[in-house]
Every structure is written in C-alpha cells, then in structure tokens.
Amino acid sequence: xxxxxxxxxxxxxxxxxxxxxxxxxxxxxxxxxxxxxxxxxxxxxxxxxxxxxxxxxxxxxxxxxxxxxxxxxxxxxxxxxxxxxxxxxxxxxxxxxxxxxxxxxxxxxxxxxxxxxxxxxxxxxxxxxxxxxxxxxxxxxxxxxxxxxxxxxxxxxxxxxxxxxxxxxxxxxxxxxxxxxxxxxxxxxxxxxxxxxxxxxxxxxxxxxxxxxxxxxxxxxxxxxxxxxxxxxxxxxxxxxxxxxxxxxxxxxxxxxxxxxxxxxxxxxxxxxxxxxxxxxxxxxxxxxxxxxxxxxxxxxxxxxxxxxxxxxxxxxxxxxxxxxxxxxxxxxxxxxxxxxxxxxxxxxxxxxxxxxxxxxxxxxx
Amino acid sequence: xxxxxxxxxxxxxxxxxxxxxxxxxxxxxxxxxxxxxxxxxxxxxxxxxxxxxxxxxxxxxxxxxxxxxxxxxxxxxxxxxxxxxxxxxxxxxxxxxxxxxxxxxxxxxxxxxxxxxxxxxxxxxxxxxxxxxxxxxxxxxxxxxxxxxxxxxxxxxxxxxxxxxxxxxxxxxxxxxxxxxxxxxxxxxxxxxxxxxxxxxxxxxxxxxxxxxxxxxxxxxxxxxxxxxxxxxxxxxxxxxxxxxxxxxxxxxxxxxxxxxxxxxxxxxxxxxxxxxxxxxxxxxxxxxxxxxxxxxxxxxxxxxxxxxxxxxxxxxxxxxxxxxxxxxxxxxxxxxxxxxxxxxxxxxxxxxxxxxxxxxxxxxx
Ligand SMILES: Cc1ncc(COP(=O)(O)O)c(CN[C@H]2[C@H](O)[C@H](O)[C@@H](OP(=O)(O)OP(=O)(O)OC[C@H]3O[C@@H](n4cnc5c(=O)[nH]c(N)nc54)[C@H](O)[C@@H]3O)O[C@@H]2C)c1O
Ligand SMILES: Cc1ncc(COP(=O)(O)O)c(CN[C@H]2[C@H](O)[C@H](O)[C@@H](OP(=O)(O)OP(=O)(O)OC[C@H]3O[C@@H](n4cnc5c(=O)[nH]c(N)nc54)[C@H](O)[C@@H]3O)O[C@@H]2C)c1O
Numbered sequence: 001x002x003x004x005x006x007x008x009x010x011x012x013x014x015x016x017x018x019x020x021x022x023x024x025x026x027x028x029x030x031x032x033x034x035x036x037x038x039x040x041x042x043x044x045x046x047x048x049x050x051x052x053x054x055x056x057x058x059x060x061x062x063x064x065x066x067x068x069x070x071x072x073x074x075x076x077x078x079x080x081x082x083x084x085x086x087x088x089x090x091x092x093x094x095x096x097x098x099x100x101x102x103x104x105x106x107x108x109x110x111x112x113x114x115x116x117x118x119x120x121x122x123x124x125x126x127x128x129x130x131x132x133x134x135x136x137x138x139x140x141x142x143x144x145x146x147x148x149x150x151x152x153x154x155x156x157x158x159x160x161x162x163x164x165x166x167x168x169x170x171x172x173x174x175x176x177x178x179x180x181x182x183x184x185x186x187x188x189x190x191x192x193x194x195x196x197x198x199x200x201x202x203x204x205x206x207x208x209x210x211x212x213x214x215x216x217x218x219x220x221x222x223x224x225x226x227x228x229x230x231x232x233x234x235x236x237x238x239x240x241x242x243x244x245x246x247x248x249x250x251x252x253x254x255x256x257x258x259x260x261x262x263x264x265x266x267x268x269x270x271x272x273x274x275x276x277x278x279x280x281x282x283x284x285x286x287x288x289x290x291x292x293x294x295x296x297x298x299x300x301x302x303x304x305x306x307x308x309x310x311x312x313x314x315x316x317x318x319x320x321x322x323x324x325x326x327x328x329x330x331x332x333x334x335x336x337x338x339x340x341x342x343x344x345x346x347x348x349x350x351x352x353x354x355x356x357x358x359x360x361x362x363x364x365x366x
Numbered sequence: 367x368x369x370x371x372x373x374x375x376x377x378x379x380x381x382x383x384x385x386x387x388x389x390x391x392x393x394x395x396x397x398x399x400x401x402x403x404x405x406x407x408x409x410x411x412x413x414x415x416x417x418x419x420x421x422x423x424x425x426x427x428x429x430x431x432x433x434x435x436x437x438x439x440x441x442x443x444x445x446x447x448x449x450x451x452x453x454x455x456x457x458x459x460x461x462x463x464x465x466x467x468x469x470x471x472x473x474x475x476x477x478x479x480x481x482x483x484x485x486x487x488x489x490x491x492x493x494x495x496x497x498x499x500x501x502x503x504x505x506x507x508x509x510x511x512x513x514x515x516x517x518x519x520x521x522x523x524x525x526x527x528x529x530x531x532x533x534x535x536x537x538x539x540x541x542x543x544x545x546x547x548x549x550x551x552x553x554x555x556x557x558x559x560x561x562x563x564x565x566x567x568x569x570x571x572x573x574x575x576x577x578x579x580x581x582x583x584x585x586x587x588x589x590x591x592x593x594x595x596x597x598x599x600x601x602x603x604x605x606x607x608x609x610x611x612x613x614x615x616x617x618x619x620x621x622x623x624x625x626x627x628x629x630x631x632x633x634x635x636x637x638x639x640x641x642x643x644x645x646x647x648x649x650x651x652x653x654x655x656x657x658x659x660x661x662x663x664x665x666x667x668x669x670x671x672x673x674x675x676x677x678x679x680x681x682x683x684x685x686x687x688x689x690x691x692x693x694x695x696x697x698x699x700x701x702x703x704x705x706x707x708x709x710x711x712x713x714x715x716x717x718x719x720x721x722x723x724x725x726x727x728x729x730x731x732x
Pocket of ligand 2: 028217374
C-alpha cells in the first residue's frame with residue numbers, strides 16, 4: 001500500500017509556466033518581475049497595504065523584529081507551544097522570549113496569562129496562529145495598546161485564517177508567513193511579512209536588501225541581511241496564490257472527512273476545535289489523546305508509521321527545550337504537547353485515504 | 367544600441383531539464399536529491415571533503431562563523447575593502463570585525479598588516495578573494511598557525527581561483543561561496559560552505575537546519591537557523607557545475623580581449639593584475655583610474671551608462687561606512703576604492719561588445 005505523507009505541495013496551476021518564463025527570460029535571482037507580483041497578490045489576499053517577501057518564514061520573523069527595532073535586553077511575549085523559530089528570532093536580536101501558556105481549545109497563547117508576564121522591558125507580543133487556528137487577537141491587541149507594545153502575528157501556519165471575519169496578516173502591527181513545502185501554499189522555501197505601516201514596510205525592504213541605500217550603490221547606512229526571495233520562488237508563489245481559495249476549501253472538505261471518520265473514536269481522542277469567533281484553515285488536522293503521556297503518543301505514531309502513515313508530534317513546548325529551559329510548569333502546554341498528533345493534511349488526500357488513516361488509528365489505539 | 371549589463375547568468379546546459387524534474391516530481395523545498403548532488407559536485411571541484419549548501423553567500427558566512435563558535439567579544443580580522451556581508455556576518459555573532467588595509471596589486475588583504483592587528487581576543491582571519499583574484503594564503507595561514515586562529519576564505523567572488531595550483535575553498539579552515547545571479551556560477555540566490563573538517567561539517571549541517579537533533583523531531587539542543595537551499599536552486603547549481611570549466615575559460619578569453627582592447631589606455635588606467643603565484647578568474651574585470659578621486663570615477667561611470675554600458679564602482683571600504691566608521695587611514699584602500707571600476711564581465715559578451723566598451727571608455731576618459 002502507498003505511503004501517505006503528512007504533507008506535500010500541490011503544484012496544479014501555472015507553477016511550471018511561470019518558472020519556465022523565469023528560465024527563458026534569464027531572470028532567476030532576487031531581481032525579477034514575479035517578486036513584486038507575488039507580494040502584491042499576497043497583500044491583497046490579507047487585506048493589507050504591504051507584503052515583503054523573504055527567503056523563509058524564519059528570516060521573515062527575524063526581519064520583522066529587526067524592522068521593529070528589537071534590541072538586546074528587550075523582552076517579547078510568545079506562547080510556549082510553537083515552532084522554535086518564533087523564539088529563536090527573538091534571540092537573534094539579543095532579546096529574551098518570555099513564555100506564556102496556551103488555551104486548551106486552540107493551543108494558542110492564552111490572553112489571560114499575558115498581562116502578568118509584562119515588565120518594563122517588554123516590547124511586543126507574538127501570538128502564533130498554530131496549526132491553522134488563529135489566536136484570539138482582540139484581547140491581545142487590547143493588552144498591547146494598554147502597554148504600548150507592538151503585536152507581530154506569526155502566521156506561518158495559517159494563511160487565510162480569520163478572526164471575526166478578518167484575515168490573519170492584517171490583525172497586528174505586522175505578520176509573518178512561511179511558504180515551506182509543507183505549508184498551505186508553498187514556494188519551496190519562502191516567507192512574507194505583511195503590514196499596513198508604510199514606514200515599517202520601508203524598513204523591512206531596507207533590512208532585507210543588506211541595508212543598502214536605494215540611491216547609492218554599495219553604501220550601507222545600517223547593518224542589513226540578505227533575506228531576499230528569488231524570482232523563481234515568487235513565480236511559484238504567484239501560481240499558488242491563483243489556487244489558494246481552492247487550497248483552503250479542499251482543506252475544509254478534508255477536515256470534514258476526518259471529523260466524520262473519527263467521530264467514533266471520541267472516547268479516546270479529542271478532535272480539533274474551532275472557536276466561535278474563528279475560521280481555522282486546518283494546516284494540520286490535529287488530534288489529542290485523552291490520556292497518557294509522550295510515550296503512549298509516540299507508540300501510536302510508531303504504529304501509524306508501520307502502517308505507512310506519516311504523522312508529526314505536537315511541538316515540544318519551548319520551556320522543555322535546552323535553549324529555553326525553565327522549571328516553571330505550563331500546565332496546558334505540558335499536558336497537551338505530549339498528547340497531540342498531526343495527521344496527514346494536504347490536498348492530494350482522498351476520502352479513501354482518510355478512511356484508511358482512521359482505521360489505522362483505531363488499530364493503533366487499541 | 368543594446369544595453370550591456372555588468373553581469374548576467376548563463377543558463378546554457380541542463381538547468382531547465384533539472385528544474386522541470388523538480389516540478390514534475392513535486393520536490394521543490396529543501397528536501398530533494400539535487401541538494402546532495404550539487405554539494406558533492408562542488409566539494410569535488412574545490413578538492414575538499416564537505417560542501418554544505420546555504421540559501422545565499424551572506425548566510426553561508428554567518429553559518430560558518432556560528433559553526434566556528436564565534437561569540438560576542440571576539441575579534442575577527444578582515445580586509446577593509448570587501449562587500450559588506452563579510453563584516454556584517456561577524457557582527458551578527460556579536461563579534462567585532464578588525465580592519466586591515468589591502469595590497470595595491472590584488473586589492474586583497476595585506477598579510478604584512480595582519481599581525482599588528484592581532485589581540486588576545488582575535489579568533490580568526492577572513493581573507494576575501496576579491497573580484498576573482500585570490501588572497502595570498504600562505505603567509506595568512508602561517509600567521510594563523512602561529513596565533514592559533516582559524517581562517518575562513520570568503521570566496522563569494524572567486525569560484526575556481528587558485529593559489530600555487532590549489533583551488534580556493536580548500537585553503538583554510540573552511541570557505542564560503544555565493545551563487546547570486548551575477549556570480550561565476552549561479553543558483554539565483556545561493557551559497558556554500560566548504561571544509562575538510564568532519565566535525566565542522568556536522569556542525570554546519572546542524573545549524574543550517576534550525577539546530578534540530580537529526581534523530582528526534584522538533585527537539586532542538588541548540589539555537590539554529592533556516593539557511594537551507596531549495597532543491598530547485600540546487601538543480602540549477604548542478605547544471606551550472608557541468609558548465610563551470612567553460613565558464614572559467616570564457617572569462618579568461620574575455621579578459622584577454624579586454625587586455626588587448628584597453629592596452630592603449632594604460633596611461634590613464636591600470637589593468638587588472640595576476641600575482642605570479644595566483645590564477646585569477648576575473649569575476650569582475652576591474653580597472654583603476656591613474657588619478658582623480660571618487661568624483662572623477664563616478665563621472666566616467668555616468669558617461670559609460672549614458673552610452674548604454676552598466677558598470678559598478680569598487681566597494682566603499684568598510685572604514686568609511688557608518689556601521690564600521692573609523693578615522694584611521696587605510697592608504698591603499700582609500701586611494702584605490704575611489705578609482706576602481708568593474709567593467710561588464712559575463713559569458714555572453716562578444717569581442718565586438720568589448721571593443722564597444724573600450725571605445726566608450728576612451729571617450730569617457732577624454
Ligand atoms: C509557527 C512557525 N513559525 C515560523 C516557522 C518558520 O518558517 P520556515 O520553516 O523558516 O519557513 C514555522 C515553520 N515550521 C515548520 C518548518 O517549515 C519545518 O521545516 C517543518 O518541520 P518538519 O516537519 O521537520 O518538515 P519536513 O519533515 O521537512 O516536511 C514535512 C512534510 O512535508 C513534506 N515535504 C516538504 N517539502 C516537500 C517537497 O518539496 N515535496 C514533497 N513531495 N514533500 C515535501 C515532507 O516530505 C514531510 O512529509 O515543519 C515545521 C512545523 C512555524 O511553524
Ligand atoms: C565578498 C563577498 N562576500 C559575501 C557576499 C554575499 O553573498 P550573497 O550576495 O549573499 O550571495 C558577496 C556578494 N556580493 C554581491 C551581492 O551578491 C550583491 O547582491 C551584488 O550587488 P549589486 O551589484 O547591487 O547586484 P545587482 O545589481 O542586483 O546585480 C548585478 C548585475 O547582475 C545582474 N543580475 C543579477 N541577477 C540577475 C538575473 O537573474 N538575471 C539577469 N539577466 N541579470 C541578473 C543585474 O541585472 C546587474 O546587472 O553584488 C555584490 C558584489 C561578496 O561579494
């Protein structure tokens with residue numbers, strides 16, 4: 001039987017045409033017309049004025065923090081359950097990520113826990129829209145306003161997700177996205193920063209392009225980075241944008257199939273939630289075992305693997321990883337990070353695949 | 367008349383075939399077979415055991431310094447005439463670049479000036495093989511050995527250059543390359559680190575891939591980076607490697623044409639040199655005005671531009687740029703950086719193009 005991968009890209013539109021055009025016209029570096037076109041299309045999709053492409057989601061995060069002027073000694077509030085890039089980007093600036101526990105329903109930063117972590121050194125908050133479910137932005141933005149903090153949405157995993165009808169990417173001071181090969185849309189590797197702030201957009205472009213003065217070749221008023229996306233990546237990105245509505249609806253359909261196929265297992269597992277104010281986009285269809293610790297979860301994953309089904313564990317919380325280790329307990333994170341499994345989620349899965357996964361899971365849980 | 371660009375890629379081999387294969391097999395991220403194949407081919411070309419691909423030459427430099435364990439407070443010796451990425455990579459680690467003047471003949475770091483800049487904080491030396499001419503590695507390696515320093519070759523501009531018959535990339539502790547669209551071979555954006563050191567190679571791979579434990583998903587013992595090259599970039603790189611011998615011989619031919627066409631202007635300009643121990647690869651065919659300052663040079667470049675010929679100035683030395691500003695005089699750098707011009711150098715230039723450039727230059731100098 002075929003192996004089912006946890007994720008894979010879907011290149012079903014103009015990807016090849018646009019890439020061939022790059023090769024035929026000989027524009028393959030970070031100079032080329034697709035970069036602006038992809039940025040424009042992505043900005044429109046998010047409903048923001050500016051989108052600045054980067055070479056991946058990690059550099060997009062770092063670029064945003066540099067442009068926000070994050071400095072050594074500063075503190076930034078992040079959820080403890082996230083992919084490590086969120087925390088690392090803060091550290092790249094010499095600043096300190098301050099961890100907050102997550103909500104049980106959404107696995108996202110718990111707004112009720114933020115305020116007591118704010119100190120005079122706090123500069124901003126990075127809510128992460130984990131696995132496609134948006135964080136609860138309204139209370140977060142309120143806290144930020146009260147304490148004069150910026151809000152950077154880490155939307156690496158949540159292209160198209162919505163909070164009260166408004167798309168992520170437009171809900172904070174700025175936002176970042178990833179286009180790695182396992183994401184909702186992909187450029188192979190790639191990233192984006194979105195913002196409505198004109199000054200911030202100019203700074204993002206400056207720092208992305210080595211900090212070079214746009215009017216004076218090889219004159220660098222500041223220390224910048226080479227975080228540029230190539231024309232070929234952007235060509236793929238533009239083609240993917242043409243298919244993003246279908247990508248989102250395919251994922252909704254897929255989640256529906258999963259909900260149905262797994263309905264009988266609800267004594268053993270919790271199915272993914274959607275908060276009443278949210279539209280989640282199922283980047284990863286996520287289940288949680290109702291009991292047991294990491295050992296049990298890992299055994300279930302091993303069983304599934306033996307049956308040809310690739311999965312992923314929920315991320316280790318930051319506070320258990322060596323670079324960010326703390327003795328503090330983060331009760332929700334501690335429990336759920338040991339029990340979460342990402343099931344295969346991509347556009348090429350059929351209803352039969354989902355049934356096979358559900359059957360295998362049932363056997364693995366037995 | 368056609369505009370002549372200062373540089374452009376030459377995609378004359380299997381580039382399109384290999385890229386199409388990535389798209390057809392659906393492997394477009396930093397997972398995929400071309401990455402290893404390109405790394406292997408490049409390692410062989412340099413005569414080293416390991417080559418580790420990165421997403422550009424700047425991240426390759428940073429990655430190398432991270433793997434070499436460069437830390438805040440440390441010092442690194444670099445030439446003041448270089449592209450700013452060399453200095454910035456040192457700063458990304460919180461360390462300090464210590465500047466040294468260059469040799470008049472090669473524009474590369476002057477080994478005679480290095481030793482008096484060494485302090486107890488010095489950790490290494492980064493010679494830069496500028497514009498395709500290698501730095502004088504033997505005395506540099508000797509000094510490094512005496513003081514127990516590492517040597518990182520910045521070979522971004524010098525693929526295939528040789529020192530006493532041995533290729534750059536194999537002449538220090540490790541070396542970095544760039545594959546930007548204007549380089550001798552290109553991947554659009556791209557970079558590489560080469561080394562013979564097994565431990566260093568393992569560290570480079572670890573830090574390039576977010577610092578993730580290769581045997582434990584989402585477990586990160588260290589803070590790493592996303593500096594991965596994509597399969598598509600590597601596919602282009604592998605095809606470029608198949609044409610690199612021709613790329614190098616085409617550039618030698620081109621330099622010969624320039625030498626002939628410009629021979630009559632030697633009262634006004636100095637032609638590029640090649641040290642007796644060196645093979646230079648003419649990344650940029652570089653000329654120097656015999657007198658005047660930046661204003662005169664810029665006027666010559668403006669004239670050339672009006673005649674449809676794109677050029678580049680020699681880089682501003684680091685010690686005049688705001689982030690690295692010093693009052694110290696670096697006499698050779700101060701003089702030559704104001705008088706240098708990169709003439710168009712790429713594989714699509716014809717003998718007639720070179721004659722046109724020479725004629726235009728003559729008029730511009732008059
Ligand atoms: C909250 C948050 N913030 C920031 C970031 C940083 O973004 P970025 O990765 O720097 O762009 C991220 C990104 N995190 C990702 C990273 O992108 C990371 O690289 C990835 O980790 P992984 O699970 O170890 O990834 P993988 O095993 O390489 O790929 C996952 C699946 O996708 C498939 N896949 C990836 N690329 C391709 C491809 O080109 N072709 C095919 N067919 N399959 C592909 C693999 O085969 C796997 O089945 O998944 C993580 C969750 C993030 O989640
Ligand atoms: C010593 C040293 N160390 C480290 C680095 C860092 O490497 P990296 O750039 O991070 O990979 C470098 C790289 N420095 C380069 C950088 O790569 C930099 O981006 C570049 O600066 P630039 O002169 O401002 O580059 P440009 O104007 O964008 O491109 C130069 C010419 O090449 C052409 N070109 C570039 N890409 C393409 C392309 O895809 N197609 C075509 N047709 N032409 C292209 C442009 O049109 C120009 O004519 O040139 C610098 C000298 C280095 O020299």
